[in-house]
């Protein structure tokens with residue numbers, strides 16, 4: 001398919017329409033008068049939507065259309081956004097404005113763009129709307145969709161729900177065999193939803209579209225909200241850690257967070273939106289919200305049955321292009337961080353067995369670990385823990401005889417540690433949960449299992 005428009009010169013981004021039939025949602029967008037861009041989301045063996053749930057389903061589908069548009073909007077970032085269905089109520093417009101501004105903050109920063117003042121979803125002039133009252137209860141079955149990402153976090157969430165006897169389904173979006181293997185290993189019922197980006201987007205990329213990071217967790221969340229109504233689940237429990245709310249860097253007064261749609265601000269906005277627009281008994285939360293990355297790696301270190309199946313290395317999850325030959329590329333910030341964060345909690349040979357090598361005994365990886373520690377660099381644009389957390393893990397290893405000789409630990413001791421205040425390097429505070437979360441009452445027992 002060809003698209004003759006010059007994406008960076010477009011004036012209007014249009015949400016053209018969305019529809020659903022026979023398990024397939026079609027989300028349609030266009031720039032100016034250009035060709036339609038059609039994303040499809042396939043829900044396998046989807047049951048018919050009962051009449052009493054139709055309104056909720058339509059609302060969730062509409063939100064998915066609005067949220068998934070971020071992949072296409074970013075190709076041109078034109079000055080105007082147009083909605084075929086008319087303006088949004090304040091609550092919806094606030095959610096979308098925030099998501100596009102903060103979820104695209106890394107994209108904007110890396111492309112030298114400033115999106116402040118540019119993103120304004122059309123909103124109804126009355127100023128009030130559906131967001132002011134709760135939606136009706138749908139009496140959804142008491143069971144949980146647990147999204148699986150192939151990495152450690154979602155597996156910690158799965159095992160916690162299993163331990164409290166919660167009814168749950170392991171669900172994932174996309175066709176990653178690695179995620180499928182992890183989902184299978186959970187022993188839970190599984191649900192695999194397929195997502196096909198509009199082929200026209202790749203054509204736009206070839207034509208020189210703006211490109212960069214998008215808030216993919218928001219897209220997955222919206223897909224799962226549709227799935228919850230379709231298949232009948234009263235809760236969606238992500239595995240987004242406390243550290244995900246921390247900015248990657250600050251630039252001209254704006255926080256840039258690679259993980260914005262994994263953060264608590266987005267979780268609160270979306271869960272409130274679902275309660276007011278879809279169903280008051282549909283809960284959206286993160287089961288790992290109270291925990292730091294280090295608390296999660298400590299919990300994961302006990303889950304040995306997953307050690308030969310999981311991977312946190314995002315290079316596995318590319319849609320296009322080559323995947324790493326091994327589950328762990330060993331070169332990227334995720335590999336660096338997960339190696340470092342697991343190290344305090346696993347016997348060294350066990351850790352080296354997972355990664356097939358010792359990343360902390362490889363001098364060529366020094367710059368990568370320095371960035372994690374925020375030493376001479378900012379935190380990488382990746383899903384990694386806070387700098388202070390990485391420093392605490394490094395310090396803990398530097399005190400252990402079995403790690404002291406390794407090249408990067410020895411370098412930490414001689415070069416970096418003398419510049420740090422040891423009082424701020426304890427591991428223990430990172431293992432304490434915070435009280436901030438939106439986990440519904442019936443899943444709260446799972447929190448005690450993790451912590």
Ligand SMILES: CC(=O)N[C@H]1[C@@H](OP(=O)(O)OP(=O)(O)OC[C@H]2O[C@@H](n3ccc(=O)[nH]c3=O)[C@H](O)[C@@H]2O)O[C@H](CO)[C@@H](O)[C@@H]1O[C@H](C)C(=O)N[C@@H](C)C(=O)N[C@@H](CCC(=O)O)C(=O)O
Nearest residue numbers: 071212213214215216217259260261262317318319320383
């Ligand atoms: C797998 C990955 O990390 N991809 C990021 C990478 O994309 P790349 O161009 O190298 O290859 P593909 O993933 O094959 O994508 C091809 C193009 O498709 C477009 N695109 C893809 C997915 C999508 O949902 N929307 C899209 O528009 C885009 O034009 C791609 O170039 O680099 C991109 C640019 O920085 C990233 O946007 C790709 O990230 C994916 C969306 C992705 O799934 N990334 C997750 C692993 C990820 O970053 N998760 C974050 C969560 C952040 C959040 O707030 O949700 C995390 O774990 O911290």
Ligand SMILES: Nc1ncnc2c1ncn2[C@@H]1O[C@H](COP(=O)(O)OP(=O)(O)OP(=O)(O)O)[C@@H](O)[C@H]1O
Nearest residue numbers: 147148149150151152153154172173220238239312
């Ligand atoms: N393809 C996917 N389908 C559904 N949910 C996903 C997908 N990829 C990631 N997620 C979910 O998004 C959240 C954030 O992903 P993240 O990559 O941080 O978690 P993870 O893969 O479980 O662990 P790790 O941090 O080790 O990579 C998790 O709840 C994860 O399950």
